[in-house]
Amino acid sequence: MITTKKQLCWxxxxxxxxxxxxxxxxxxxxxxxSAGSNRDFATHHHNTEMGQADGAPDMHANADSCxxxxxxxxxxxxxxxxxxxxxxFRITTFNAAGDAVTVSGKVAKKWQEKGLNLVExxxxxxxxxxxxxxxxxVVALPSTSNPNKVPKxxxxx
Amino acid sequence: xxxEKITSxxxxxxxxxxxxxVAAIGRDFSGGVExxxxxxxxxxxxxxxxxxxxxxxxxxWSEQAAKGLxxxxxxxxWSALRLTFSSGGHWRPGHETRFPTPQRNATADSGRGxxxxxxxEEVPMPLYTNSINSGMEIELFEPxxxxxxxxxxxxxxxxxxxxxxRVGFGAFHTRQRGIYNQRNELVALVRSTSYSxxxxxxx
Numbered sequence: 001m002i003t004t005k006k007q008l009c010w011x012x013x014x015x016x017x018x019x020x021x022x023x024x025x026x027x028x029x030x031x032x033x034s035a036g037s038n039r040d041f042a043t044h045h046h047n048t049e050m051g052q053a054d055g056a057p058d059m060h061a062n063a064d065s066c067x068x069x070x071x072x073x074x075x076x077x078x079x080x081x082x083x084x085x086x087x088x089f090r091i092t093t094f095n096a097a098g099d100a101v102t103v104s105g106k107v108a109k110k111w112q113e114k115g116l117n118l119v120e121x122x123x124x125x126x127x128x129x130x131x132x133x134x135x136x137x138v139v140a141l142p143s144t145s146n147p148n149k150v151p152k153x154x155x156x157x
Numbered sequence: 158x159x160x161e162k163i164t165s166x167x168x169x170x171x172x173x174x175x176x177x178x179v180a181a182i183g184r185d186f187s188g189g190v191e192x193x194x195x196x197x198x199x200x201x202x203x204x205x206x207x208x209x210x211x212x213x214x215x216x217x218w219s220e221q222a223a224k225g226l227x228x229x230x231x232x233x234x235w236s237a238l239r240l241t242f243s244s245g246g247h248w249r250p251g252h253e254t255r256f257p258t259p260q261r262n263a264t265a266d267s268g269r270g271x272x273x274x275x276x277x278e279e280v281p282m283p284l285y286t287n288s289i290n291s292g293m294e295i296e297l298f299e300p301x302x303x304x305x306x307x308x309x310x311x312x313x314x315x316x317x318x319x320x321x322x323r324v325g326f327g328a329f330h331t332r333q334r335g336i337y338n339q340r341n342e343l344v345a346l347v348r349s350t351s352y353s354x355x356x357x358x359x360x
Contacts, residue, residue, distance in 0.1 A: 055324030063290035
């Protein structure tokens with residue numbers, strides 16, 4: 001479903017606020033759909049034996065798919081006007097077929113810089129074997145004074 | 158027919174140790190070679206990318222919604238920039254078949270591997286049996302939209318950390334690349350970390 005909701009603005013956000021979590025079930029069909037659409041056909045992402053050869057319980061999601069799970073949660077929260085500025089993450093254990101991965105986030109801080117209204121999120125993914133991925137995401141949000149103005153910046157600042 | 162021991166993304170060379178990899182920190186292995194995506198970004202590639210994770214952001218699905226907010230067209234999801242819309246295809250007319258054997262686990266070479274750069278230059282890494290992407294840092298700048306064609310520049314080794322983990326011994330190594338559009342605008346700066354290792358056990 002295309003996201004249609006009230007636009008989240010910087011003024012709506014506070015430190016410690018939860019980003020609504022989403023649980024994504026990693027079925028084999030979903031893993032194959034993901035590999036087909038993201039074009040990563042390395043066999044450990046769609047083949048049980050090859051995934052297990054890495055030490056994983058089964059075929060495992062590639063890093064881009066793991067990040068796409070975060071994109072689902074972050075854009076559900078901040079889209080369509082909010083824009084990701086920076087993200088970093090570390091995968092601490094495999095996200096494998098058969099896992100139910102819950103992605104959640106929390107507002108770590110909010111600030112204004114160079115005309116941008118910024119929010120840093122502490123993000124994590126977890127499943128039955130523990131936290132599988134951790135990191136942070138910096139999102140630029142519009143202001144309530146102009147909620148349809150997309151934040152812009154350049155490589156120069 | 159004898160099937161090889163199953164490994165995933167093997168690479169490296171017996172000429173090197175991880176000390177050689179550490180010593181190469183700071184070197185750019187691209188040799189100035191740019192990697193231009195084989196395809197111009199198309200709308201259906203974006204929507205199909207969104208399907209498995211059910212990403213419903215309207216600027217990915219609707220040109221009208223994207224243009225209404227000032228974008229040039231439907232926007233590329235940021236998680237798809239590093240790989241999906243920056244890389245080459247898997248077969249082209251005139252290429253040999255990628256599937257010469259019916260062995261169920263046969264692996265067509267899906268890329269350069271983690272020890273060979275875009276220029277074909279060898280990154281000094283010891284032999285390893287497995288390699289997985291273990292993390293990333295992405296800074297975003299100009300959005301990528303339908304109609305853009307992306308180019309990857311640079312392949313700088315920025316960090317190497319040898320480490321024993323529960324799956325084996327190897328090293329985490331981080332490479333930095335820039336993604337540009339056809340107007341030479343920086344779209345994203347990507348630092349991608351892989352763990353290359355000799356697998357010791359399953360778990």
